[in-house]
Amino acid sequence: MATPNYGYEKRQKELAKKKKKEEKLKEKAQRKAGESGPDAKDDEPDQEAEGSAH
Template sequence: MATPNYGYEKRQKELAKKQKKEEKARAKAERKLNPSTPGLMPGDPETDMASLERDPPSVPDEPTKNA
């Protein structure tokens, strides 16, 4: 009976891991260059955390009679 080649298995596992990591990095770079949702652009006052910290949304202290 042939003995298992653990070195080969390990190398194949490492190559698969490396390829997956490269694919994720490529997809991330592509998303950064071509954002699919224009509402999530940096600097957008609706989604930008820095703008929300400077200008927090106004919330009335007391409930209104109409609502």
């Protein structure tokens, strides 16, 4: 029976984490760039509703 290659598995996990982190940062940058777009308007009423509920 072959022995497991833990180094390979670790490297694959690291690459997956790095890719996910980069995608997350890219999405965050897009949201920030489009802050003045329709998404920002949708967020504002939610925040006001939460504030008035107290």
